[in-house]
Amino acid sequence: MTDEDLIAKYKLELTSEAELARGDLDEIEDHLRVLARELRDRGMPRVEAVAEACRRLGDPRAVAREHARVRSPFGARLAKLRAYSAVALWVPLLISGAVTQLRWSGLVSLFGLQLVFGALLALALGFRLSWARPIVLGAVACLIARFAILSAIVVHPPVMWCAAYVGIFAFVMPWRRGELSTSGLALALQVWAVGSAAFALEFQITSADGSHVMAMGALIAFFAAAAATIGGILRARWGAIASLVAAPTLALAMAEVLPLRFRFPFALATQLEMTGLLVSGALAATVAAILSWRAARSTLGTLQSVLH
Amino acid sequence: MPRAVRHAKERIAKDLIAASATPLLLAILQKGPSYGYAIIQAVRDLSGGELEWSEGMLYPVLHRLEDQGLIEAYDQVGETGRKRRYYRLRPDGRRALSEERRQWDLVTAVLAKAIKPA
Numbered sequence: 236m237t238d239e240d241l242i243a244k245y246k247l248e249l250t251s252e253a254e255l256a257r258g259d260l261d262e263i264e265d266h267l268r269v270l271a272r273e274l275r276d277r278g279m280p281r282v283e284a285v286a287e288a289c290r291r292l293g294d295p296r297a298v299a300r301e302h303a304r305v306r307s308p309f310g311a312r313l314a315k316l317r318a319y320s321a322v323a324l325w326v327p328l329l330i331s332g333a334v335t336q337l338r339w340s341g342l343v344s345l346f347g348l349q350l351v352f353g354a355l356l357a358l359a360l361g362f363r364l365s366w367a368r369p370i371v372l373g374a375v376a377c378l379i380a381r382f383a384i385l386s387a388i389v390v391h392p393p394v395m396w397c398a399a400y401v402g403i404f405a406f407v408m409p410w411r412r413g414e415l416s417t418s419g420l421a422l423a424l425q426v427w428a429v430g431s432a433a434f435a436l437e438f439q440i441t442s443a444d445g446s447h448v449m450a451m452g453a454l455i456a457f458f459a460a461a462a463a464t465i466g467g468i469l470r471a472r473w474g475a476i477a478s479l480v481a482a483p484t485l486a487l488a489m490a491e492v493l494p495l496r497f498r499f500p501f502a503l504a505t506q507l508e509m510t511g512l513l514v515s516g517a518l519a520a521t522v523a524a525i526l527s528w529r530a531a532r533s534t535l536g537t538l539q540s541v542l543h
Numbered sequence: 544m545p546r547a548v549r550h551a552k553e554r555i556a557k558d559l560i561a562a563s564a565t566p567l568l569l570a571i572l573q574k575g576p577s578y579g580y581a582i583i584q585a586v587r588d589l590s591g592g593e594l595e596w597s598e599g600m601l602y603p604v605l606h607r608l609e610d611q612g613l614i615e616a617y618d619q620v621g622e623t624g625r626k627r628r629y630y631r632l633r634p635d636g637r638r639a640l641s642e643e644r645r646q647w648d649l650v651t652a653v654l655a656k657a658i659k660p661a
Contacts (some may be wrong), residue, residue, distance in 0.1 A: 258618075262579060262602060262628050269580045270598070291598050298599035305603040306609060532612070 238285040244265060245289045252299035259302055267292060298328035308532075308540045309366035310409060313362070321371065321406035322361045324399045329353055360407075365540065366468045367417040368407050373426025375404045377512075381434065384508045393524060418528040422467040424523035425474075428481050429464055431516025432457035435488040435509070452487030459484060460520060467527050471536025475528035482520035489513040555594060564596075564604050566643035569636050572614055576631035579605070605630055613639050 236244075246264060249255060255263075267288050274284035292298065303312060313321075329350060336346040358376070359367035379400050382392050409415040415423070435453035459481035466474015492509055532539075571577060571585045582605075583598050608614045613636035618630050632640075 258628060259606070261601065261626075263599065265578075265625065265627055266583075266598065266602075279636050293597035293599040295599070298597075298603075301600060301603040302606070305607045305610065532610075 238248075238281050239287045241289060243458065245292070248295035252296040252303075255299060255302055256306065259306070259312065263292065263298070278339040294331075308416060308530075309365045309369050309422060310415035312365055313360075313363055313368050317406045318360055318363045320368055321403045322357050324402045324406070325353070325357045325360070327519065328396065328399050329357060347411060357479065364542065365419075366422060369415060369422040370426050370464065371403065372407045372409075372415075373423035374430060375400055375407070376423070377427050377430030379432075380515075381508065381512065384504070384511060417526050418467065418470055421478075421523045421526035421530060422464065423518040424526070425460060425464045425467050425478055426480075428460040428478070428485065428516045428520040428523065429457065431519075432460050432481065432485060433490065434512050435485070435492055450488055450491040452484050452491045456481050456484035456488050456516075456520075458532045460516075463520070463523065463527070466536060467523070468541060469536030469538065469542060470527075470530065470532040472528060472531040473536045474536070475524045475531060478520050478524035478527060482517045482524065485513055485517040485520060489517075560594065560596065563647075564642060565608065566647060567594075567611065568608060569603065569632065569643065572630055572632040573637065573640060576617075576629045578627050578629050582630075585655040608636070611635075 245267065246260065249260065249263065267285070270291060271284045274287055275281060279287065281426065289295075332346070332350055332353070336350065338490040340346045342351070356367060356371060360371055379397070382397050382400065386392055386397070409419075432453055435450060436457050459477045463474050463478035463481055466472075466477055489510065492513075493506065553636055555616070559586075567586060567589075568582065571589075579601055583596060583601060588595055588597060605614070605616075609616055609630070613633060614630045615633050616628050616630050618626050619658055
């Protein structure tokens with residue numbers, strides 16, 4: 236085996252354990268070459284010098300794992316088994332959603348957009364992009380909370396749906412401490428705020444008595460929280476500011492929708508659900524604003540972590 | 544002699560190496576920009592060979608410091624003619640270093656007092 240073969244082998248072992256960015260791989264190779272040359276200058280034969288340099292750099296698998304851990308800014312990358320299991324539970328939900336909703340409302344509608352967004356998110360989760368995990372966590376947690384409130388008091392949502400959502404939640408949940416970084420936690424909370432604003436928006440589009448309610452608070456809160464989520468992925472300081480806008484506007488949304496009087500029998504339950512979701516959404520946006528401000532990389536953010 | 548003690552005499556414990564990595568790297572970069580291999584050399588020279596790092600693990604630590612905004616990386620063509628990634632200290636890193644220094648001084652002072660025979 237020549238010295239070049241040894242270098243190629245070390246690089247292969249690194250990249251087969253975890254994906255390394257081009258620059259990171261070059262950096263390690265440069266180190267390997269400089270160290271080997273130094274050893275050769277001290278009289279070591281060519282091949283032995285490279286072998287010794289590889290040994291001093293350390294176990295390539297451990298080095299690659301450490302790189303992967305540090306380089307994914309939203310927390311540990313989801314293991315393949317967990318990610319694919321979550322996607323496997325997700326896909327039937329998407330298909331059943333498409334079958335039941337698209338016939339009524341078409342792709343360019345609230346439900347259609349939800350499906351497109353859901354499909355993109357499932358794809359991101361399948362590719363194990365590091366931001367997908369906290370986003371799915373926040374979104375599914377919000378859905379489960381809504382299901383739980385609904386089924387505890389009035390309607391019984393289909394059991395299979397609930398089971399699938401709980402399953403997805405279990406797969407993406409950071410069960411071990413430190414699995415989610417500060418940025419990751421902020422992202423999950425921002426998505427929770429998006430969920431609660433979307434909930435308030437539903438009342439704007441179809442209020443109980445059939446009239447349209449223009450709830451400005453909910454509208455602003457929704458876009459602010461959605462912007463905050465994008466800012467969170469970019470790890471930008473403006474994301475924290477958007478989150479800070481979402482918090483009081485969610486409280487405003489609550490003031491707007493709470494006086495609504497419903498004619499259907501479970502009005503109290505709906506109002507409880509509304510209060511619970513909007514108050515928690517405002518709190519989540521506040522905490523997310525603090526966390527994402529502290530974890531922000533720069534004012535405008537960076538595209539570095541988008542495809543990571 | 545128990546095995547653990549013998550081991551401790553040979554090398555500085557792993558935990559201690561990990562804990563001292565951040566202040567050590569920041570202190571080295573305070574003297575001027577540098578790159579991975581040169582940083583490892585500096586650590587070896589400063590410790591007289593007592594501090595042995597697993598060299599490949601240096602880079603994840605540097606990237607973490609970069610992610611925290613304490614240092615920044617930039618590419619420069621080195622003496623070999625190849626492009627090489629250099630690191631330099633940022634103002635936040637300077638502040639972090641003085642805070643680290645305060646904490647380490649405190650720990651060594653307490654240790655010295657505790658160990659000193661009464």
